[in-house]
Amino acid sequence: MDLIVELGKRSYPIIFCDIDEAGQRLTECVKSKKFMVITDDNVEKYYLKDICRSLESQGYEVVTSVIPAGEESKTMETAKGLLQQALKYGLDRTSCIAALGGGVVGDISGFVAATYMRGIDFVQIPTTLLAQVDSSVGGKVAVNLPEAKNIVGAFHQPRAVIVDVKTLKTLPERELKTGLAEVIKYGVIRDKGFFQWLDIHMEDLLALDMEALKYAIKRSCEIKAEIVGQDETEQGLRAVLNFGHTLGHALEALTDYKKYTHGEAVAIGMVYASKIALNRKMISQQFYDEILKLIKKAGLPTVFDDFPFEEVLNKLTSDKKAYNGRIIFALVDENRNFIKAEIHPDEIKSVLY
Amino acid sequence: MDLIVELGKRSYPIIFCDIDEAGQRLTECVKSKKFMVITDDNVEKYYLKDICRSLESQGYEVVTSVIPAGEESKTMETAKGLLQQALKYGLDRTSCIAALGGGVVGDISGFVAATYMRGIDFVQIPTTLLAQVDSSVGGKVAVNLPEAKNIVGAFHQPRAVIVDVKTLKTLPERELKTGLAEVIKYGVIRDKGFFQWLDIHMEDLLALDMEALKYAIKRSCEIKAEIVGQDETEQGLRAVLNFGHTLGHALEALTDYKKYTHGEAVAIGMVYASKIALNRKMISQQFYDEILKLIKKAGLPTVFDDFPFEEVLNKLTSDKKAYNGRIIFALVDENRNFIKAEIHPDEIKSVLY
Incomplete structure (x- = not known):
């Protein structure tokens, strides 16, 4: 069964299928006749041919564009190059851009789709766990500036998200774990039962048990879809998805995005956000201990360097979500109620040090 | 009386007032406390101090950014520089960007506002006739690629448009005339009475009669606001605003945007679009002659080089609005009904040559 992100006219399905079936499934939700598939030179090796063949088998015209793998590609310069290629390939307002890859490919392809001719269709075909459970769903697209990540972007919902869980077989273990941090987040912020399921099945997930992964991804997407459906442009509830991310972003920035993967930084951020919640007596010592234990079980870090x-x-x-220099944390209580809390520097210091 | 562009939650006023009153009037429709005013090094000389003083008098924090005047500035590179300045100045999601100047400043500032932190508030303070009657209203923002104009952009409605007609006193005559082409367009596509008024008052407009200009701008904005209110993202009716623009864009591109101003190219485009309508017996010879006469009266060209x-x-x-290589013209009949017509190359040739 597909999931649906309910956004009125902009609703779209999250389709779980083989890459080989992607073309056929997309005929249900995309009217375009021409696709530009954007991927990176890493994912290209594994899946680009498959996706092109699948699209072409349905009569779509397909052109491709490959960018270098890695965060360094998520720039306005790379976006400009892709926009120029779209123009050269003759993409018009009825064409569609498909992002095949992880978060970097999804974010920059979405930005290109959002701005080319003031916005054309796009679809996400995420091939990393992080992208499958988080960045491909919800329409946040962006590129970086040298000074700050994701600072230039748009809200541009895809027409469909295609998830082939089998693509995770080619994912490095560290990248699998970074995705698990976001999976754990959904359990913490929204669903006690899922949290307990994760505790039981973490070894299966790490061992690439396809059925376990599929369930974890579906449940994660379900939770994200529900939240995004209620608050598309982050006026309120959607900010709960930032749980663990305020400190996480700071740790990533402090280490020039080199020491921690996104999920590792978020894992540490979740520990300290939970500690703040514990100190504020919003959660019990038991819940805090369980969070810490699950993060460790996923092989993710729980403390940061000095x-x-x-x-x-x-x-x-200086976080994008800071407001007039005030620090905002997404916290949850024992019953998974979301609290957007301003945290005084003294409180942060007492928890962190 | 202000005009309102009716777009539900995104509705906004077009406010006619002195630049000195802008700050006070903006307190009614902008919640931001901090403004970044973007202008060019030409307009800077005349109005930047005034607008800053007016904003600061209301307690707004104001920072400024000046780009070189001219279409050459409307690039992704200039946009990146402005985005970096916004970051350096500490603009957050609650800040506002104000575009002070003509179409180039308005388009690129709007693009920066549309993409900075996925979209922040912005206001338009147009200082050319073309921007006052056309580009500042309707939310189309964009930058150019070397290969094509306005190809990278967004729909991002301003919170307000501030029109001070007196700024036209510092406008070169050729720029005044280029704006008159769009004013004439509104008479042709939508309002017989306005068309006749223009015929009577063209000399007053060219002589910078402030009352006449104010009326012409208001009526033009009214017509544009009505059309945009019915079709924000150009799914149908809004395309009537492209009357004269299909050939106009082609002539601009053919001459590398150097020979004709936008309005001059549109004027020629309107003549030939009218000729197609005449040949198709959609309009009478009399209406065609009147259009030609009014364009000439405004000192605008009616024929193009060979x-x-x-x-x-x-x-x-290769026009952005072309569809699978088919050429689309916006035409109107005698009763100002809009027809989106596919024109065969033979028909164009017979009219143009």
Whole structure:
């Protein structure tokens, strides 16, 4: 069964199928006759031919564009190159861009689709766990500036998300774990039963048990879809998805995005956000211990290196979600109620050090 | 009396007032506390100090950014520089970008506002006739690629448009005339009474009679607001605003945007679109003659240089609005009914040559 992200006219399905079936399934939700598939030079090796063949088998005209793998590609310069290619390939307002890859490919392809001729259709075909459970769903697209990540972007919902769980077989283990951090997040912020399921099945997930992965991804997408459906442009509830991300982003920025993967930084961020919630008596010691235990079980870090507090604070106050220099954390209580909390630097210091 | 562009939650006023009153009037429709005013090094000399003083008098924090005047600035590179400045100045999601200037400043500032942190507020303060009657209203924002104009952009409605007619006193005459082409367009596509008023008052407009200009701008904005209110993202009716623009764009592109101003190219485009309508017996010889006469009265060109037909055709088929290489013209009949017509190359050739 597909999931649906309910956004009125902009509703779209999250389709679980083989890459070979993608073309056929897309005929249900995309009217375009021409696709530009964007991928990176890593994913290209594994799946580009398959997706092109699948699209062409349905009569679609397909052109492709390959960018270098890695966060370094998520720039306005790369976006400009892709926009120029779209023009050269003759994409018009009825064409569709397909993002085949992880978060970088999805984000930049979405930005290109959002801005080419003021917006054309696009579909996400995520091939990493992180992209499958998080970045491919919800319509947030962006590129980086040298000074800040995801600072230039748009809300541009895809027409469909195609998830082939088998693509995770080619994913490096560290990348699998980084995706698990977001999976755990959904259990913490929204669903006690799922949290307990994760505790039982974490070894299966790490061992690439396809059925377990499929369930975890579906449940994660379900939760994200429900939240995005209620608050598309993050006026309120959607900010709960930032649980663990305020400190996480600061740690990533502090280490120049080199030391931690996104999920590792978020894992540490979730631990400290939970500690703040514990100190505020919003959650029990038991829930806090369970969170810590599950993160460890996923092979993710729970503590960070000894950075001077001033440097951490500086990054926290310059976060995109900060407001007039005030630090905002997404917290949840024992019953998974979301609280958007302003945290005083002293409170952060007492928890972090 | 202000005009309102009716777009539900995104409705906004077109406010006619002195630049000195802009700050006070903006307190009614902008919640931001911080403005980044973007202008060019030409308009800067005349109005930047005034607008800053007016904003600061209301307690707004104001930062400014000046780009070189001219179409050459409307690039992704300039946009990137502005986005970096916004970040350096500490603009957050609650800040507002104000575009002070003509179409280039309005388009690129709007693009920056549409993409900075996935979209922040912006206001338009147009200082050219073309921007006051056309580009500042309707939310189309964009930058150019070397290969094509306005190809990268978004729909991002301003929170308000501030029109101070007196700014036209510093506008070069050729720029005044280019704006008059769009004013005439509104009379042709939508309002017989306005068309007749223009015929009577064209000399007043050219002589910078402030009352006449104010009326012409208001009526033009009213017509554009009504059309945009019915069709924000150009699914249908809004395309009537492209009257004269299909050939106009081709002529601009053929001459590398150097020979004709936008309005001059549109004027010629309107003549030939009218000729097609005449040949199709959609309009009378009399209406055609009146259109030609009014365009001449405004000091605008009605014929174009002798380009090889193949070159014209090539530009027409690569237009952003072309569809699978088919050429689409916006036409109107005698009763100002809009017809979106596919025009065969033979028909174009017979009219143009």
